[in-house]
Amino acid sequence: MSTVYARLRVTDPARWRAVALAWRRWAALAGALCGEFGPAAARLREVWSGAAADAAVARLxxxxxxxxxxxLFCWRADQALSEFAAALARARTLLDRARxxxxxxxxVIDDDGAVRGPAADARPVAADLALAITVAARADEAAAARLGGLxxxxxxxxxxVRPGCTAAPAEVRRWWATLSPAERNWxxxxxxxSVASTDGIPAADRDLANRLLLEQHRADLGRLSRGTGGxxxxxxRLEDDAGPRAYLMGLDTAGDGRAVVALGDPDRAGNVLTHVPGMTSDLASLGGELTRAERVAVRAAELGPAQSTSAVLWLDYDAPDFLHEAFSDRQARDGAPELRRFQDGLRAxxxxxxxxQTVLGHSYGSLxxxxxxxxxxxxxxxxxxVxxxxxxxxxxxxxxxPAERVWSSTSLTDPIQYLAVRPGTGELWFGENPSGPDFGARGFRSQPDAGHLGYWDVGRPALDALATLALGGEPVTRR
Incomplete structure (x- = not known):
């Protein structure tokens, strides 16, 4: 205990995040070099032919x-070190709280991590210290194992033989587990x-596959003369180290675009929140939705540092673009089986x-x-x-x-309760108001001035409630 305490006391998680970022940048540099090989081989073929040319192209x-x-090696190191840094940050939060x-x-906390003073006062301090040391020790062990196995x-x-396209996520997971690390790399x-968006493939591996495909997606958009802003x-965000590491679990640039992005590895987190956004959500608006999901993960780490929490933005359905589309439940019904499958995959x-596992739906996403x-x-x-x-x-x-595990909140200033009303009925467009007393859900407090997007405002009651729910706790009830 004393050794772990001494190391934790002087450890700066930011330095480990910087090392993780360095590996990520090496991967980016290698990607740029990879992009040169195709044109180089094509130019070689234009001026050279024969057996020697074939051998040169094969060597390239x-x-x-x-x-x-x-x-792949760089990204795996980045993943392991990023998760290690995040765990150390949570351990330091517990340590600072104890201090x-x-x-x-x-x-007084001595150099060995022992608390000196009256036993009654020392107990909560010692408990925080013990948690901090446990979190740090487990993180160190996990990171060492992952790095050692690279x-x-x-x-x-x-x-x-591989699972068919209709195979359940649990079956896909069993197949993937039978492969050796070298076979998975292949x-x-x-x-x-073939695996980038497959439920049942671990998030870390899907992230690698999708990162490899990013440039291809960019080229596809270019051929279609579409903007690449989103x-x-x-x-x-994938290259950023300012927040939880982003795992790209799915990306589709067809139509308005779809994406599944996890903030923190959901396969190694004790709590996983799936955020389902509403109307007008697409690849172009992804930044705002990612920010909202990330705020829950960050606040959960502040409120419950003994636990790890991952927030996943799940935009893998065709969200309505306009009000006339949002007045139909078709797109929600089409997306429902895919959301169930994704949640099955997280479990597997x-x-x-x-x-x-918590699933949060906002606006049309709640439908x-x-x-x-x-x-x-x-x-x-x-x-x-919400x-x-x-x-x-x-x-x-x-x-x-179960009804006791269904929670709902609608701010007094949220226009949804006026815009989504069936004419002449006073009822919401898609049934009883889940935030009303007759629906049977449990209400939680959100600030009166939240409007439709303010539930994620930093420092306000709604965000604390969402983070508490993600942690499995009981938020302040509606009043």
Missing amino acids: GGFRRRLVLFR RRAGRSGL TGAATPPADP VLATEPG LDELTA THDGPRAA VVGESAASGPLEADRVVL GSPGVGVDSAAQLTV
Whole structure:
């Protein structure tokens, strides 16, 4: 204990984030070099032919494959070190809390981490210290194991048989677990598109596959003469080290665009919040939705530093673009099976003790969540509905998630409660108001001036409530 305490006391998590970022930048540099090999081979073919030319082109292809494998290695190191830094930051939060408590009570924490003073006053300080040391020690052990297991080798899978496209996420997960690290590297390096958006593949591996495909997505948009603003913003967030590490679990640039992005590794987090956004959500507006999801993850780490929390932005349905589309439940019904499948995948790929899974739907996204929970079993320990136009049913009892685990809030100034009303009925467009007393959900407090997007305002009651719910706690109830 004394050794871990001494190291934790002088550790700066920012330095580990900087090391993780360095690995991420090495991956980016290797990607730029990879991009040169295709044109180089084409130019070579224009001026040279024959056996020697074939051998030279093959050698260039070999170099490119090695660079791709190097990128996978860099990103895996980045992932391990980023999660290590995040855990150390939470441990330092606990340590700082213990120090403040000790200072207020006149206690002394000696160099070995022992608390000196009256036993009654020392107990909460000692408890925080013990938690801090436990979090740091476990993080150190996990990071060492992950870094020690890194390999740049790649070999084709011995068994070419793979799960079909309709296979359940649990079946996909079992198949992936049968592959060796070198075989997984081969699949990721040679055919990333086959696993990039596949539920049942771990988030860390999906992140690698999707990062490899980013430049291809950019090229596709260029050929279609479409702007890359949304993709540029997403790329910038993937390269950022200012917040929780982003894991790109899915990306589709067709139509308005779709994306699934996790802030923090959901497979290693004790709590996982899935954020389902509402009307007008698309690739171009991804930045704002990511910010809202990230604020919950950050606040949860502040309120509950003993636990790790990942927030996932799930924009993998065709969100309505205009009000006339939002007056139909078609897009919510279409998205509901995909949300259920995604939640099944989170459960299947989770590493360690069972995570507490929370699904949050905002605006039209709450209807997607409601349809998911009404039409089949939804892998969610809690459902949270915010600024809802109705969820497709008139009672929480009609959902497959128990009513006592359904929470809802609508601010007094949220225009949804006036805009989403059926003419002449006074009822919301998609059923009973889930924030009303007759629906049967549990209400939580949101500030009166939140409007439709202010539930994530920093320092306000609604954000604290959302973070508390993500942690599995009991927020301040509506009043």
